[in-house]
Amino acid sequence: MTAKVVSICNLKGGVGKTTIVMALAEYLAGDTMYRKRVLAIDLDPQTNLTGALMSEEVWEKQFESRKATLPYLFRNPEDFLENFKQHNFIVKENISNVRNRNSFTCLHLIPSSPRLFEIQEDLPSNYSSINLKPVDLIRKIIKPLLENYDYVLIDCPPNINQVTKSAFLASDACIIPCVPNRMSIQGLDLLLEQIDKFNRNYVHNLKPVGTLISRYNRTIAQSENLQSIITNPFYPHVFQTKILERARIAEGLELSNYLTYRQKYDDSHSSMVELAKEFIQRVGK
Ligand SMILES: Nc1ncnc2c1ncn2[C@@H]1O[C@H](COP(=O)(O)OP(=O)(O)O)[C@@H](O)[C@H]1O
Ligand SMILES: [Mg+2]
Incomplete structure (x- = not known):
């Protein structure tokens, strides 16, 4: 079986995309009921997922300084692919601060860097040396990895550019987190239009498999x-599971001391277990 690739996206920032990728990765890979092999990809120059899942020191010394983070793939794919044939742009150890009795089955990360901001502006339409376009690159790097994982989760930036489109082209499905407020709903509307357009232009079938209500505080x-x-x-059909607005979840993007699931997610623990279950039902095994 090869991995299902899922983008988590909304054109609005702050709707919980990164938090949801983090929680899905931790619960799918670590909860005793699921024990899936998960690869998370941080495609946002904000690097919040990278910061939440790995140590800054390891990021700096072992990845960024070796040019093994994603902006370098987009800047010079030929060199990147040649230098990292052994896939050593993937962080395979000490991902996440969740520690429970069972360690993760397999939880890996492809980290981002703020330098992704710089390169977005001046990407070529085609890299003539390897005859590929920027939109092909994520698909290209994950293709040989798909048999090693059950799920690949991509944390998308809140915009549509070549980098985001490369996630779409690599993905089978997408999930759209949405806070029930006007601005996030508008972000959802705009994204659905963009996905339609993308699917037509690229003859692709990126399937929105669900709207996920996030940061819900139950006001009128x-x-x-x-x-x-x-x-x-x-x-897209709304997930039964809703993620409530919770202070403890907000703290979760800070990579702190080791925590159990309950310490990290507090009373949202059971929602996250349910979310992982519903994710598997919707995306498929
Ligand atoms: N369910 C939640 N309850 C409380 N705060 C949350 C929740 N989800 C996310 N946050 C906080 O809201 C901010 C934006 O969330 P984030 O996951 O970074 O969104 P995005 O990736 O869409 O920009 C972060 O500070 C995060 O900690
Ligand atoms: Mg984010």
Whole structure:
């Protein structure tokens, strides 16, 4: 079996994309019920997922200084592919601060770097030396890896550029986190339009498999917006599991001391277990 590749995206920032990728990766790879092999990819120059899952020191010394982070792939794919034939651009040890009785089955990360900001502006339309386009690159690097994993989760930046499109082209499905407020709903609308356009232009079938309600605080305004999301037939089917707004979850993006799932996710622990279950049902095994 080869991995299912899933992009987590919304054109609005702050809707919980990174938090959801982190939690899905930790629960799919570590919860005793699932024990999946997971590769997480940080495609956002904000590098929040990288910061949440690995030590800064390891990032700096063993990855960024060796030019083994994603901007270098986009800047000079020929060199990157040649230098890292053994896939040593993947962080394979000490990912995440969650520690429970069972260690992770397999939880790996392809880290990002703020330098991804720089390269987004001036990507070539084609790298003539290898006859590939920027949009082909993520697919190209993960293709030989797919048999090693059950799921590849891509944390997308909140915009549509060549880098985001490379995630789309590599993905079978996408999940769209949405806070039930006007701005996030607009981000959802715009993204769905862009995905349609992308699928037509690239003859691809990126399938939105769900809208995931995130940072839900049950105010009257949010509850009304939630109803409008659930009843809109044009939106991807809303996940039964909803992620509540919780201070402890907000702290989770800081890579702190080792924690158990319950210490890290507090009373959202059971929601995250459910989220992983629903994810497997929707995306497939
Ligand atoms: N369920 C939640 N409850 C409380 N804070 C959250 C929750 N999800 C995310 N956050 C916080 O909101 C901010 C944005 O979340 P993040 O996952 O980085 O969103 P995105 O990747 O979409 O920009 C972060 O500070 C994060 O810790
Ligand atoms: Mg993010």
